[in-house]
Amino acid sequence: MRWSNGDFHLDLSVVGYEFPEETNCAEDSDWLLIQLRIECPAGPWTHIDPSLTVREVRWLTEWLREAARYGAVFSEWQRGFEPLTTTITFTEPNLAFELRSVPDAALPFQFRVYLSAESMPPFDLNTPHFEMGEPTEKWVNFMAAPSDLHQMADELSEALTRFPSRTPYVRPN
Numbered sequence: 001m002r003w004s005n006g007d008f009h010l011d012l013s014v015v016g017y018e019f020p021e022e023t024n025c026a027e028d029s030d031w032l033l034i035q036l037r038i039e040c041p042a043g044p045w046t047h048i049d050p051s052l053t054v055r056e057v058r059w060l061t062e063w064l065r066e067a068a069r070y071g072a073v074f075s076e077w078q079r080g081f082e083p084l085t086t087t088i089t090f091t092e093p094n095l096a097f098e099l100r101s102v103p104d105a106a107l108p109f110q111f112r113v114y115l116s117a118e119s120m121p122p123f124d125l126n127t128p129h130f131e132m133g134e135p136t137e138k139w140v141n142f143m144a145a146p147s148d149l150h151q152m153a154d155e156l157s158e159a160l161t162r163f164p165s166r167t168p169y170v171r172p173n
Contacts, residue, residue, distance in 0.1 A: 001152045003111065003142040010113060010140060011037040012095075014057065014159035018050035022166050029166040030054040034095070036115070042123040049118045051094040054165040057156055060097065063088045064153040067099050071108045071146035074101035094119035102143070111144040 003010045018031035034051040038044065052060070067074070067086060074084050087098040096114035115121065116137035123138075 001155050003113065003140075003144075005140060005142050007041060008140060009037075009039040010142075011035070012113075013037075014052075014156075014163055015048060017163060017166075027053075027167060032057060032163055034119075036119055038121055040123075045121045045123070047119060047121070049092075049094055051092050051119060052090055054160065054163065054167075056090045057160055060088060061153045061156040061160070063097075064149045064156070067109070068146035068149035068153070071149075074099070074108045093117050098139075099144070099149075104143075107143040107145050109144040109146075109149070111142045111148075112139050113142070114139045 001012045013035050014032050015035045016033045017029070018033055019028055022029045030053045031050040032052050032054060033048050035046065035048045037046045063086070084101040085098060087096060089096045094115070094117045096116075098112040098114070100110040100112065101108060102110050114137055120136070120138055
């Protein structure tokens with residue numbers, strides 16, 4: 001997935017399993033290596049970390065599709081009330097994503113990518129492309145239309161065809 005915000009670009013891709021061979025611990029077999037590539041005036045940066053599991057990528061895909069489905073509701077709500085916000089977080093605190101409504105029906109979402117822990121770039125904290133939350137996290141905002149969210153979900157779904165779950169799903173009681 002690639003996002004651009006003027007002269008700031010962020011690429012996120014699934015590059016493999018953390019453990020290429022299945023492990024004795026079923027849950028460990030499903031950790032995915034996530035590559036982040038940033039290009040901005042502060043410099044380029046690439047980082048690979050086991051940030052998400054197969055199940056979490058599936059959840060992210062579903063979350064993006066659901067948000068895209070209700071894009072019109074998001075923008076209508078923004079025009080009449082306060083912004084709607086939805087956030088998805090994961091087991092590892094490296095990545096999180098947030099959608100916030102904006103009053104523009106053509107681009108009804110502000111898409112925020114949170115980077116923290118091992119996935120936080122080493123750029124100077126005063127870099128204008130990042131806003132700061134906690135001292136241990138940075139984020140960058142992009143604008144997104146429902147079609148952008150569908151495209152992101154499609155790219156993640158395609159990645160899961162190359163890196164399917166190696167853990168049998170057991171439905172909780």
